[in-house]
Amino acid sequence: MLPRPNHDEAARQAFVTAFRGHLAANVVPGNKIAYERRAKLKFEAAQGHAPRDEHDVRRAMEADPYYQFWSAMQRRSQELMGEAVIDPTEREWPQLIERSRTSRGGTRQLKRSGSLRLDPSLVVPRYHTAVDIHLQPGGYHTDYADDDVAAGAIYDRALNIYLNGTLGPRNAFMGELLTGYFATQWPDRKPARILDMGCAIGNSTLPWIDAYPAAEVHAIDVAAPVLRYAHARARALGAAVHFSQANAERTAFATGSFDLVVSHIMLHETSRSALDRIFRECHRLLAPGGIMLHLEIPRGTTALEKFLFNWETYNNNETFGAYMTNVDLAALARNSGFRSPSLVKQRTERGPEQRLYSSETVWNILMAQR
Numbered sequence: 001m002l003p004r005p006n007h008d009e010a011a012r013q014a015f016v017t018a019f020r021g022h023l024a025a026n027v028v029p030g031n032k033i034a035y036e037r038r039a040k041l042k043f044e045a046a047q048g049h050a051p052r053d054e055h056d057v058r059r060a061m062e063a064d065p066y067y068q069f070w071s072a073m074q075r076r077s078q079e080l081m082g083e084a085v086i087d088p089t090e091r092e093w094p095q096l097i098e099r100s101r102t103s104r105g106g107t108r109q110l111k112r113s114g115s116l117r118l119d120p121s122l123v124v125p126r127y128h129t130a131v132d133i134h135l136q137p138g139g140y141h142t143d144y145a146d147d148d149v150a151a152g153a154i155y156d157r158a159l160n161i162y163l164n165g166t167l168g169p170r171n172a173f174m175g176e177l178l179t180g181y182f183a184t185q186w187p188d189r190k191p192a193r194i195l196d197m198g199c200a201i202g203n204s205t206l207p208w209i210d211a212y213p214a215a216e217v218h219a220i221d222v223a224a225p226v227l228r229y230a231h232a233r234a235r236a237l238g239a240a241v242h243f244s245q246a247n248a249e250r251t252a253f254a255t256g257s258f259d260l261v262v263s264h265i266m267l268h269e270t271s272r273s274a275l276d277r278i279f280r281e282c283h284r285l286l287a288p289g290g291i292m293l294h295l296e297i298p299r300g301t302t303a304l305e306k307f308l309f310n311w312e313t314y315n316n317n318e319t320f321g322a323y324m325t326n327v328d329l330a331a332l333a334r335n336s337g338f339r340s341p342s343l344v345k346q347r348t349e350r351g352p353e354q355r356l357y358s359s360e361t362v363w364n365i366l367m368a369q370r
């Protein structure tokens with residue numbers, strides 16, 4: 001399903017990948033020096049106290065020329081990335097839609113077939129309609145044509161560029177990380193019904209099929225175009241996933257119908273009030289003893305790191321993401337009825353390097369048992 005870039009588009013995609021790698025490796029670290037040696041001192045002189053939290057750091061840094069320079073380039077890299085992936089998608093748009101339609105027609109027979117169920121009456125939550133997330137026109141959810149799949153094609157290619165290819169050729173690394181974690185923690189469990197929330201194109205869903213081929217795997221998202229793409233992509237890759245359009249805050253699945261509910265980098269793209277509802281829904285959906293796992297990017301520990309991680313909120317239309325900065329996910333899960341939830345820091349060799357405004361390559365895994 002991936003659109004094929006022509007020579008110039010491929011060159012542009014390669015350039016923006018390298019550009020973002022350069023910013024991450026060589027330019028981001030200078031923010032710390034600019035902060036310690038200049039912005040912080042200026043702030044102290046003007047305010048009579050050191051920056052107290054990430055908001056104070058932001059006030060200090062937004063006036064600093066080094067930060068301004070990096071931030072402008074980082075923003076431009078996001079815009080360039082969009083341009084480099086949207087052009088080939090637009091050129092192959094009719095063919096992509098046709099491929100998706102054909103896959104829905106079931107012309108390819110799989111041993112066990114997946115499915116796609118869309119709900120045109122679903123109200124996409126405001127945390128997705130209020131802004132074009134990641135500067136992507138229309139975000140994940142907008143249909144610009146009948147049976148549109150463009151948002152999915154754009155996400156598939158852009159995610160790879162955004163994370164410098166660290167998720168592997170099928171963008172599967174996050175799913176592999178979480179399946180690996182689950183298998184290590186519960187080697188004897190073979191989940192029979194798995195739900196992946198906020199699946200987008202199903203890139204992190206497919207590793208669950210690989211790890212548990214006998215399981216019935218469901219995947220939901222609020223956005224129709226990414227789901228159409230996900231379904232066609234999964235079929236092309238020979239994986240049987242049941243995709244459906246639903247809000248993780250409240251789904252139509254029966255109470256207690258899953259023994260494992262997971263998500264991969266979805267929570268920070270919801271909202272603080274949605275989070276309570278999502279955890280309560282996970283609790284409702286799980287059978288007694290079932291497991292909830294949410295993989296998330298870290299949000300930093302020092303005020304400077306928290307400020308840098310929130311760059312996306314202020315400059316890349318992840319407008320609602322900053323709510324995660326100081327949220328105690330384990331405490332919220334406990335309030336939703338889960339037993340002994342904990343937030344695990346998972347260190348990996350591969351990771352979202354350019355997002356690593358801290359020195360550690362870590363992912364956060366919220367783990368809780370029903």
Ligand SMILES: C[S@@+](CC[C@H](N)C(=O)[O-])C[C@H]1O[C@@H](n2cnc3c(N)ncnc32)[C@H](O)[C@@H]1O
Binds near residue numbers: 128197263266
């Ligand atoms: C960053 S993408 C993650 C996609 C995929 N899980 C991955 O690992 O790359 C977040 C996805 O969550 C979806 N999403 C956000 N809020 C949701 C909600 N309340 N219910 C279902 N999906 C949601 C978005 O539409 C988007 O496709």
